[in-house]
Amino acid sequence: MSVSAAVRPYDHILLDLDGCLWVGDEALPGAVGAVAALREAGKSVLFLTNDVRHAPEGFVRKLWRLGFQASLPEILSVGAAVQFALAERVRGGTAYVVGSQALVDHVAEAGLRVVNNTPFATRADVVVVGGHDEFVFEELKVATQAVLRGADLIGATRDAVFPMPDGPWPGTGAILAAVETATGRTASTVIGKPESTMYAAARDRLGEGRILGVGDRLEIDVLGARRAGLDQALVLTGGASREAAEAADPAPTFVADSLATLVLS
Numbered sequence: 150m151s152v153s154a155a156v157r158p159y160d161h162i163l164l165d166l167d168g169c170l171w172v173g174d175e176a177l178p179g180a181v182g183a184v185a186a187l188r189e190a191g192k193s194v195l196f197l198t199n200d201v202r203h204a205p206e207g208f209v210r211k212l213w214r215l216g217f218q219a220s221l222p223e224i225l226s227v228g229a230a231v232q233f234a235l236a237e238r239v240r241g242g243t244a245y246v247v248g249s250q251a252l253v254d255h256v257a258e259a260g261l262r263v264v265n266n267t268p269f270a271t272r273a274d275v276v277v278v279g280g281h282d283e284f285v286f287e288e289l290k291v292a293t294q295a296v297l298r299g300a301d302l303i304g305a306t307r308d309a310v311f312p313m314p315d316g317p318w319p320g321t322g323a324i325l326a327a328v329e330t331a332t333g334r335t336a337s338t339v340i341g342k343p344e345s346t347m348y349a350a351a352r353d354r355l356g357e358g359r360i361l362g363v364g365d366r367l368e369i370d371v372l373g374a375r376r377a378g379l380d381q382a383l384v385l386t387g388g389a390s391r392e393a394a395e396a397a398d399p400a401p402t403f404v405a406d407s408l409a410t411l412v413l414s
Contacts, residue, residue: 152190153414155382155403160358162187163351163374166198166208168312168365168387169408171215175314177386179409181216186412188218195351197362199227199341199369201279201305201321204251222354227305227341228255230350231277234340235259235303245270245295247288247324248279252305271295278328278336279305280321289324293331302334306341308369312387343373352377363408365389371401384408 156162164170170180187194196208196219203211205224212219232255235244244261246253256277257263264270271294278292296302304325310317321341329335340346342364351360362379364370365387374381382403383394394404405411 152186152192152412155405156187156192156361156412157190158359159192159361159380161193161195161355161360163195163197163360163362163364163379164408165364165366165370166196167200169363169370169384170196170212170217172312172386173314174211174215176215176217177407177409179407179413183408183412184217193355193358195223195225195354197225197342197347197351197364199306199308199321200311201227201231201252201341202249202281203228204254205229207251225347225351225354227347228252228279230346231255231279231303231305231340232259233350234338234346235261235275235277238338239275242274243269243272244275244277245273245291245300246277246279247281247284247292247328248277248305249281249283252277252279252281272298273300275303276300276328277303277305278321278325280308280319280324284324289327289331292328296328296332296334301338302328302332302336304336304339306369307339308341308366312365317388342369343376345376348373348377348379361402363411367393367397367401371397375399382411384411 236259307322308320309322362374371381380402383401
C-alpha cells in the first residue's frame with residue numbers, strides 16, 4: 150500500500166491519539182489502514198499523547214484492541230514525560246497528585262513520596278495536576294491548600310478539552326485552571342504538548358531524519374510541532390475546522406479531513 154506524496158518525504162511520523170486515531174473507544178474511519186500503510190512504507194511511528202489518564206501499557210493494549218499494531222517503545226505519553234521532568238528537576242520530597250493511578254505511579258517512579266490520602270497532603274512540596282474521570286472537589290481543595298502553603302504547581306498539560314463521542318470532555322487544562330484560579334498562582338511548569346519537553350523526548354527516541362507531527366488541535370499539536378521546528382499536519386476529525394486552519398498564521402503544513410486522507414490520498 151503506497152502512501153501519499155504529502156507524507157512520502159518524512160522518515161518519522163508523530164501521531165496524536167484522541168481525535169486523530171480514535172474518538173472514545175472507536176477507531177476513526179481509515180485510521181488503522183493509514184498507520185499500517187505508514188509502516189509498510191518504512192516510516193517509523195511514535196504515538197505522542199497528552200492523555201494522562203492511562204499508563205503507556207494501557208495505550209498499547211487499546212491500540213491493539215482497536216486494530217493498530219504498537220509496541221511500548223512507540224508510546225510517548227505525557228505521564229512518562231512528567232516522570233522524566235520530575236526526576237530531572239526534583240530531588241526527593243513529597244507530592245500531591247491530582248490524577249489517575251497511572252499518573253500517581255509516574256510521580257512515584259520519579260522518586261517523590263506521594264502523600265495522597267494522608268494527613269500530610271496539604272503540606273506537599275509539589276502538586277502535580279492531571280485530568281481524570283474520577284476528579285472530585287476534595288482534590289481541588291487539597292491542591293489549593295498545598296499550593297497556598299508553598300507547593301510547586303506542575304501541570305501535565307493545558308488541554309482544555311478532548312474529543313469524545315458525546316462531545317468534548319474537560320481536560321487537564323480545565324482542572325489546572327481551577328487550581329490556578331483558586332490559588333492566584335500560575336503553574337511553574339507544564340509538560341505536555343505544545344511544550345518542548347515532549348518533542349525533545351520524541352527526538353531522542355527517533356534519531357536522525359525528517360519528522361512530521363500529526364494531530365487534531367491547532368493550539369496543541371500544530372503549535373507544538375511548529376515550536377519544535379517540525380512540519381505539521383492537522384486532521385479535522387477532532388473538532389478543528391478547515392476555516393480555522395486556513396486562517397491560522399502561519400497555517401499548518403498540511404490540512405486533511407482525516408489521517409486516512411492525509412496518508413493514503
